[in-house]
Amino acid sequence: MAEEIKLMKGNEAIAHAAIRYGVDGYFGYPITPQSEIMETLMEEKPWETTGMTVLQAESEVAAINMVYGGAACGKRVMTSSSSPGISLKQEGISYMAGAELPGLIVNVMRGGPGLGTIQPSQADYFQTVKGGGHGDYRLITLAPASVQEMADHVALGFELSFKYNNPAMILSDGVIGQMMEKVILPEQRPRKTEAEIRSEQPWATLGKPASRKPNIITSLELDSSIMEQNNIRFQAKYKTIEENEVLYEELLCDDADYLIVAFGSAARISQKAVDMARKEGIKVGLFRPITLWPFPVKEISACKNKVKGILVVELNAGQMIEDVKLAVECKIPVNHYGRLGGIVPTPQEVLREMKKMKETI
Amino acid sequence: MQHEIVIAGFGGQGVLSMGKILAYSGLMENKEVTWFPSYGPEQRGGTANVTVILSEDRISSPVLNEYDIAIILNQPSLEKFENAVKQGGILIYDGYGITKKPTRKDIRIFEIDAMNTATKEGNVKAFNMIVLGGMLKIVPMVKLESVMAGLKKSLPERHHKLLPMNEKAILRGMELIKEQTVE
Amino acid sequence: MKDIINPENKVYEKPRLMNDSPMHYCPGCSHGVVHKLVAEVIDEMGLGEKTIGVAPVGCAVFAYNYLDIDWVEAAHGRAPAVATAVKRLNPDKMVFTYQGDGDLAAIGTAETIHACNRGENIVIIFINNAIYGMTGGQMAPTTLLDMKTATCPYGRNTSLNGYPLKISDLLAQLEGTYLISRETVHTAPAIKRAKKMLRKAFENAMAGKGSSVVEFVSTCASGWKMTPDQANKWMVENMLPMYPLGVLKDKSSDSQHTTAK
Numbered sequence: 001m002a003e004e005i006k007l008m009k010g011n012e013a014i015a016h017a018a019i020r021y022g023v024d025g026y027f028g029y030p031i032t033p034q035s036e037i038m039e040t041l042m043e044e045k046p047w048e049t050t051g052m053t054v055l056q057a058e059s060e061v062a063a064i065n066m067v068y069g070g071a072a073c074g075k076r077v078m079t080s081s082s083s084p085g086i087s088l089k090q091e092g093i094s095y096m097a098g099a100e101l102p103g104l105i106v107n108v109m110r111g112g113p114g115l116g117t118i119q120p121s122q123a124d125y126f127q128t129v130k131g132g133g134h135g136d137y138r139l140i141t142l143a144p145a146s147v148q149e150m151a152d153h154v155a156l157g158f159e160l161s162f163k164y165n166n167p168a169m170i171l172s173d174g175v176i177g178q179m180m181e182k183v184i185l186p187e188q189r190p191r192k193t194e195a196e197i198r199s200e201q202p203w204a205t206l207g208k209p210a211s212r213k214p215n216i217i218t219s220l221e222l223d224s225s226i227m228e229q230n231n232i233r234f235q236a237k238y239k240t241i242e243e244n245e246v247l248y249e250e251l252l253c254d255d256a257d258y259l260i261v262a263f264g265s266a267a268r269i270s271q272k273a274v275d276m277a278r279k280e281g282i283k284v285g286l287f288r289p290i291t292l293w294p295f296p297v298k299e300i301s302a303c304k305n306k307v308k309g310i311l312v313v314e315l316n317a318g319q320m321i322e323d324v325k326l327a328v329e330c331k332i333p334v335n336h337y338g339r340l341g342g343i344v345p346t347p348q349e350v351l352r353e354m355k356k357m358k359e360t361i
Numbered sequence: 362m363q364h365e366i367v368i369a370g371f372g373g374q375g376v377l378s379m380g381k382i383l384a385y386s387g388l389m390e391n392k393e394v395t396w397f398p399s400y401g402p403e404q405r406g407g408t409a410n411v412t413v414i415l416s417e418d419r420i421s422s423p424v425l426n427e428y429d430i431a432i433i434l435n436q437p438s439l440e441k442f443e444n445a446v447k448q449g450g451i452l453i454y455d456g457y458g459i460t461k462k463p464t465r466k467d468i469r470i471f472e473i474d475a476m477n478t479a480t481k482e483g484n485v486k487a488f489n490m491i492v493l494g495g496m497l498k499i500v501p502m503v504k505l506e507s508v509m510a511g512l513k514k515s516l517p518e519r520h521h522k523l524l525p526m527n528e529k530a531i532l533r534g535m536e537l538i539k540e541q542t543v544e
Numbered sequence: 545m546k547d548i549i550n551p552e553n554k555v556y557e558k559p560r561l562m563n564d565s566p567m568h569y570c571p572g573c574s575h576g577v578v579h580k581l582v583a584e585v586i587d588e589m590g591l592g593e594k595t596i597g598v599a600p601v602g603c604a605v606f607a608y609n610y611l612d613i614d615w616v617e618a619a620h621g622r623a624p625a626v627a628t629a630v631k632r633l634n635p636d637k638m639v640f641t642y643q644g645d646g647d648l649a650a651i652g653t654a655e656t657i658h659a660c661n662r663g664e665n666i667v668i669i670f671i672n673n674a675i676y677g678m679t680g681g682q683m684a685p686t687t688l689l690d691m692k693t694a695t696c697p698y699g700r701n702t703s704l705n706g707y708p709l710k711i712s713d714l715l716a717q718l719e720g721t722y723l724i725s726r727e728t729v730h731t732a733p734a735i736k737r738a739k740k741m742l743r744k745a746f747e748n749a750m751a752g753k754g755s756s757v758v759e760f761v762s763t764c765a766s767g768w769k770m771t772p773d774q775a776n777k778w779m780v781e782n783m784l785p786m787y788p789l790g791v792l793k794d795k796s797s798d799s800q801h802t803t804a805k
Contacts, residue, residue, distance in 0.1 A: 007384060007388045007394065024633055025633050055629075055632065058655070061655075062654065062658065066628055068616075068618070068629075069618075069628065069630045070633050072626070072630065073630055099617075118400070178398060179423045180381070180394075180397075181394065205596050205614035206596070206634065206637070207613075207634075216617065217616045218617035220617055271421035
């Protein structure tokens with residue numbers, strides 16, 4: 001059956017996709033620019049159809065700890081927020097990573113630091129891919145660049161998260177969250193039954209039958225020699241993820257003399273700049289990481305022999321550029337262009353920076 | 362063909378919903394569409410604007426700083442967007458609330474007396490549909506039946522009784538729009 | 545002697561849900577007795593396979609090592625939020641939190657109040673010993689006035705530290721709470737009474753009546769720097785006047801006469 005094409009905001013797409021995926025629980029707290037996620041869920045009343053729980057928590061801290069509790073039971077659970085709220089969730093995210101719990105967190109970024117602005121930003125890149133919470137852990141990070149990807153990344157996020165028992169984040173921003181585009185929603189899937197969860201997530205705390213030992217979900221281990229072993233196990237898992245789960249998109253990269261590397265909304269803006277540059281005869285390509293962690297290190301590294309220089313475009317003061325520089329081992333010039341505090345750069349600005357770069361190489 | 366449009370005015374003038382209906386109309390014709398609003402406190406009383414793009418191909422940037430068409434509904438928006446219209450592009454404004462008329466010579470400028478007409482004809486709620494009709498007269502980027510289908514899709518069922526009134530407003534807008542003569 | 549050791553003559557046995565792990569609690573600590581009561585109540589209600597406990601940060605962080613049920617270890621203060629999700633996603637399960645005064649009444653005050661205000665169908669077991677035991681005896685929100693701790697070495701002083709927080713009294717004001725009771729486990733009759741209250745609380749949660757909180761005014765002999773016997777006496781003389789025992793709230797009709805004024 002051909003699915004109906006709908007027009008909706010990125011935030012709304014997240015909510016509808018969550019219901020369709022068979023998510024068991026959403027726990028949130030209102031914050032601009034992502035409040036439509038919980039509003040849409042409340043409007044849709046999925047508890048009457050799929051049985052999904054939707055709860056407005058007393059704080060972002062409570063919401064992420066509800067996610068932790070739901071995840072401990074092997075349930076598909078999620079939360080969403082925007083930058084200041086995501087800072088509050090870091091405790092819970094670290095605990096989820098430490099207890100090896102799956103779950104989905106959505107960050108529709110806005111400009112910071114502090115209370116900052118409500119306008120779009122990508123300034124939480126470091127927070128997301130370099131840690132955020134305490135301890136040596138990694139967060140699977142997906143960067144949608146369209147409303148369709150907002151919807152698709154819900155399923156992708158849960159799948160990766162459950163494959164590796166690790167939290168995953170959709171790192172979006174006010175542009176992608178607030179804009180409307182066409183979207184095809186996935187087919188409705190049933191929620192997992194308790195029997196399915198007991199067999200697929202044997203570690204889940206759903207009540208101890210006589211046949212097994214108690215399941216204990218914890219990140220605590222006071223014996224450092226065991227804690228080191230736990231960490232070694234986590235690192236091995238992270239390495240497997242880095243080897244197997246990298247996603248990216250290349251546009252007009254084959255014959256490119258220059259490359260723009262950008263994710264999410266910055267990639268959409270840069271795409272127009274690429275088109276404009278091509279019209280002027282400058283061969284520019286766009287490399288768009290879809291997973292920010294794992295980062296497409298090998299793929300970007302391969303570009304260092306093909307292009308003369310890279311422009312990293314971000315809605316921040318220069319964060320992903322560090323990973324790009326590491327990937328190309330500083331063998332070619334890597335410049336940065338970004339606007340700060342909620343200002344979104346225009347395609348013309350990006351083109352201008354591209355030309356500036358071309359002149360200096 | 363790609364149409365890059367900005368609609369700007371006071372919050373509450375129906376700026377965002379006009380854009381939404383235009384986007385839905387594009388959807389009805391299987392076009393690619395994006396709709397990106399200014400959001401937040403601006404919506405409440407301040408100035409609001411929305412960027413709508415209709416295209417036959419995949420749309421790259423939903424954020425623009427120059428437009429094929431600017432629809433301007435108040436003075437602050439005129440000041441902000443007059444210079445953002447591409448050379449040879451179109452600016453449509455409602456004279457109600459405009460104290461200093463647009464002056465550019467390298468674009469086509471149209472005026473539509475939508476607010477006064479809507480008030481006079483007791484149809485203030487359909488003000489934005491009058492403006493939309495005006496634009497569609499100048500640039501028929503979507504068919505009228507697509508707009509009606511889009512409206513039907515974007516309005517909740519309980520408001521479907523308002524469809525004829527909206528259609529009338531669009532047609533009224535098509536009559537009202539007139540090109541600004543060079544002074 | 546061997547003739548005496550047979551099942552017919554048995555008058556007491558360790559609760560079946562308690563395992564043989566040696567407890568890390570200090571001699572004289574109330575935790576051990578409360579653990580035992582929780583294990584007995586769950587077992588007697590036949591809920592062993594349906595119960596999920598939520599452990600706190602504090603001395604009871606290792607509660608999961610002693611009771612053979614499924615456990616989730618929460619971040620400090622967040623147990624009521626964790627339990628909210630566990631219960632809402634598994635409405636047929638028995639879900640309880642086990643928290644100390646620092647966890648429940650300081651860092652987790654918001655989670656405690658809001659879980660109770662939503663009337664989550666959970667039981668909150670609250671150990672109030674007026675001190676942070678695990679981190680070495682610092683001031684708790686429940687620390688008594690003039691009581692000395694590592695972070696109020698000259699005694700708790702209202703101008704610096706405010707007043708002892710009677711959080712159970714506060715929770716009793718919320719529409720979402722069904723049963724709030726304050727107990728101790730320092731004498732056999734007190735233990736008997738406490739167990740009865742715990743059982744009621746667990747029954748309420750399974751019946752979907754809202755939140756039940758059982759506070760245990762407890763001793764911390766190590767933190768108070770006393771012998772277990774001195775600690776019990778000190779508790780009766782100093783803690784109980786501030787935290788009087790009894791039912792603070794019970795919405796069930798049969799026990800209105802016991803409701804404290």
